[in-house]
Amino acid sequence: MKEIKGRVWLFGNDVDTDVILPGKYLVLTDPKDLAKHALEGLVPGFADKIKQGDIIISGKNFGCGSSREHAPLALKHAGVGAIVAKSFSRIFFRNAINIGLPVVISKDARERVSEGETVTIDLEGGALVKGNGERIATEGYPDFLLKMLMDGGLLQSLKKRFSKVERK
Amino acid sequence: MGMTISEKILAKASGNKTVHPGEYTIGKIDLAMIHDLTGPLTLRVLREVGYDRPWDIEKVVIILDHQVPANSTVTAQLHKDLREYAKKHGIKNYHEVGRQGVCHQILAEQYVKPGMLVVGADSHTCTLGALGAFATGIGSTEMASVYLTGEMWFRVPETIRCNLKNRLREGVSSKDIILKIIGSLGVDGGLYCAAEFTGEGVGTLSVDSRLTMCNMAIEMGGKTGIINPDRQTLDYTGVKDAPLKSDPDAAYYKTVEVDLAALEPQVAMPHSVDNVKPVSEAGNVIADQVFIGSCTNGRLEDMEVAAKVLAGRKVSPSTRLIVIPASQRIYLEAEKRGYLRTFIQAGGVVCNPNCGPCLGGHMGILADGESCISTSNRNFIGRMGSTAAKVYLASPQTAAATAIEGRLADPRKYMRG
């Protein structure tokens, strides 16, 4: 997972976990069921409108509120390829990386891209690249986090480490 | 240069003498809590890993609290999953229906001690910092990792100092303090930071009041709320000594000052927790429902002030009052002291301890167009049910006065004498 390419969906500031995945759906545990309700609080029918790999570009404090991992899970399984924001709430940021959904901090992206255009995110290079080749800087990760993201998330590394323990 | 209490706890848990804000460390976890909504996802991850034994069964706590007793077959299954998991591994710290309460309250009453590093699969785990612990919320996969390894990576946070001066006047509570602070810093004003409450004002606040303030640190993006332990903390947690405290020369990222004596009752208007005004300037807000409870304000002290306001009075015919004590212990004590009787005689509903309508789960979900004055901590769109409903956040005093008038009311006129 080095480059992610997709259409842009623009959102504002403080997109909270209750609009990403309303509390009444927290009893669901299957990511496919959660995906049907992704961002329902803000864009009714989002799950039907989004195409696999689409990229969310947002203002500050994306994912504020609850620790519900159901929120990034719903977005990931609805097809969101990555989320770019000016800042993230810290629990959402960790949850997203843990489940292998790239979350990227960029101070400038929100102002410099438009709804519907296609962009590419270069995770290792630390940039968001527009169709015309223009590069917008994104913040890097500490090495261990970038590696975890490249490996597909925390679950994958846990699997590597623990799947054989039981059989001993 | 000295260290803050947060830095000291993270240093100790990582086996270092010192740590600095911005640094990444690995911390050994003292306590890890899951509940009935986030826990089943953790179990799902553990099943996928293929190994599910917790690293230390003494250090894990499982609490049923969000929808209790089960309100549907789906919830019943979630409860069953956790119950069977606890049984399989002999986890004694499992809180069955009737022996539970809102998770953060149960952790405060029975588990958390000063100096601990606590994680919970719930964002309001920051509540427990009120007891001098470093406590923060994490997601379900992260929790699965903690269950397997007993440790977790941390970015050492910067600390914002909230310095409280003087003491509160009657009718004003710690809920008003934290609403005021979030109103001025904004919902991302404490992003990634620890919010440390200091100053002479803290000493005048009960442990119940402190838990309320730390509970809402997350509403400004905070990683934890935290308070240096004092005599009250030691008494509450039953420990003799709590050596980890902020040094006088510790470095703070920012300081905000609040003069408690000048504070009046506050309300967070829809749909953002930082949309805060004094109640006196909020205008005419009709209340279709009033909710007193949750991990923010479902404690004994909250029951006491609400009962004081409602004693001998009636809930307005144009509204409905729902009261939910945060734990079985509080429920029983509020019963003994006659508070529950006061609520019922006033025309309110009293439910068994659980999260109730706080996150729109059950026991008072809102319909389209309705407004609720709630003592909980979030007023996001759709939080308590319909996306076309409005939630206003206030103190239990204000909520009780509102129940009497059927519209948002200043509690101070009901507090005299």
Ligand code: SF4
């Ligand atoms: S009372 Fe509300 S905020 Fe607290 S744990 Fe329950 S749902 Fe979350």
